[in-house]
Amino acid sequence: xxxxxxxxxxxxxxxxxxxxxxxxxxxxxxxxxxxxxxxxxxxxxxxxxxxxxxxxxxxxxxxxxxxxxxxxxxxxxxxxxxxxxxxxxxxxxxxxxxxxxxxxxxxxxxxxxxxxxxxxxxxxxxxxxxxxxxxxxxxxxxxxxxxxxxxxxxxxxxxxxxxxxxxxxxxxxxxxxxxxxxxxxxxxxxxxxxxxxxxxxxxxxxxxxxxxxxxxxxxxxxxxxxxxxxxxxxxxxxxxxxxxxxxxxxxxxxxxxxxxxxxxxxxxxxxxxxxxxxxxxxxxxxxxxxxxxxxx
Numbered sequence: 212x213x214x215x216x217x218x219x220x221x222x223x224x225x226x227x228x229x230x231x232x233x234x235x236x237x238x239x240x241x242x243x244x245x246x247x248x249x250x251x252x253x254x255x256x257x258x259x260x261x262x263x264x265x266x267x268x269x270x271x272x273x274x275x276x277x278x279x280x281x282x283x284x285x286x287x288x289x290x291x292x293x294x295x296x297x298x299x300x301x302x303x304x305x306x307x308x309x310x311x312x313x314x315x316x317x318x319x320x321x322x323x324x325x326x327x328x329x330x331x332x333x334x335x336x337x338x339x340x341x342x343x344x345x346x347x348x349x350x351x352x353x354x355x356x357x358x359x360x361x362x363x364x365x366x367x368x369x370x371x372x373x374x375x376x377x378x379x380x381x382x383x384x385x386x387x388x389x390x391x392x393x394x395x396x397x398x399x400x401x402x403x404x405x406x407x408x409x410x411x412x413x414x415x416x417x418x419x420x421x422x423x424x425x426x427x428x429x430x431x432x433x434x435x436x437x438x439x440x441x442x443x444x445x446x447x448x449x450x451x452x453x454x455x456x457x458x459x460x461x462x463x464x465x466x467x468x469x470x471x472x473x474x475x476x477x478x479x480x481x482x483x484x485x486x487x488x489x490x491x492x493x494x495x496x497x498x499x500x501x502x503x504x505x506x507x
Contacts, residue, residue, distance in 0.1 A: 218485075219231055219438065219440050219485070222408070222440045222485070222486075224339055225338045225339075225359055226338065229279070229280065229440075237506075238481055238503050238506035239480065239503065240500065241476065241485055241499065243277060243279050243486075243487060244280050244282050244442070244486055244489070245273030245278030245280070245281050245492045246273075246282055246284075246490050247266055247270045247273070247283045249307050250286065263307055263310070267307055267311060267314070270310075270311045274316075274317055276493035277496035280318045280320060281317060281319050281320065282320040282322050282339075283304055283308050283311065283320065283337075284321075284341075285299070285300040285322075286322075290416075300323065304321065304323070304332060308331075308336060309335040309336060312336025312337060319339070320337060320338065320339035320340070321341065322343075323342065324342050324343055324344045324348040324349055324352070325348075326355045329355055330355055333355075337361070339361060340352065340356055340362070341364040341366075342366065343366045343372075343417065344366075344368060345365040345395050353399065353402045353404065356399075360405070360408065362408045363404060363408060364410040364411070364442055365411055367391050367412065367414035369418025379423065381423065384423040384427060385427060388413050389437070392434065396409055396411060396439060410485075410486065411434065411439045411440070411441055413434060413441075413443065414444075415428070415444060415450075421453050424445075424450035425454070428475055432482040442484075442485065442486040443479055443488070444487075444488035445472060445479075445487070445489075446489040447465065447468045447472055451468050452468055455468070469490070469495075470494070472491060473495045476489065476495050476499055477498055480503060480506075
């Protein structure tokens with residue numbers, strides 16, 4: 212049996228708290244964050260939920276399938292993507308956030324690196340700022356987080372979405388990102404963000420090769436000594452497809468990537484990770500529940 216170490220028991224958000232399973236010595240179920248992409252061009256589901264009604268219906272479906280929280284995004288951060296204008300991102304996300312915050316009982320996160328977009332989402336009921344730049348990209352983001360008391364998720368990314376997959380390199384990917392997350396946590400605390408509101412994300416797929424991504428999954432437990440909630444967003448990413456293709460001898464369908472996503476989520480549960488961000492909430496939630504029930 213892989214035992215987990217005592218760590219954070221909750222993630223404090225803007226107006227509520229998320230309880231984190233923390234039973235030492237037992238495999239625990241990570242919280243499941245459901246992805247609501249209101250974009251025409253996200254790498255996996257771009258265009259499927261690109262209008263308000265479709266996005267809200269999708270979010271409600273994810274909650275019915277067992278999502279513990281929802282992450283709404285209006286700008287694709289797939290490799291080689293370019294930034295969306297602020298007004299466009301606001302138009303895509305604002306009403307979706309308002310509706311989901313009002314119509315569901317789970318916290319809503321805004322996936323953005325723009326403080327203007329984050330501010331509007333928080334005004335409309337969002338609880339979390341999920342920033343792929345680690346709150347580096349917009350100088351107004353940290354003051355906003357301090358002033359509002361929002362939960363924040365700071366992710367590691369090497370480069371920008373437009374450049375991150377151009378020859379990413381590390382001396383030791385797990386150690387290097389561990390150090391970056393530690394330093395970023397300390398910088399956010401020094402800037403006035405309550406440490407209890409900070410979640411950290413190693414940023415699988417963001418400036419990492421196939422080998423880097425596999426190493427991050429295998430070494431996920433290393434990040435627990437940062438003593439913060441740890442979120443991993445591995446869902447449907449290319450390294451899963453490559454792993455399955457090598458095993459099966461042919462390219463993997465999206466449904467197979469969902470199965471691979473669920474399998475990795477179970478491994479992350481063994482490692483003690485607190486939150487997994489996924490597309491196929493029902494499949495992952497059922498896999499986690501049964502895995503935890505039978506884990507030795």
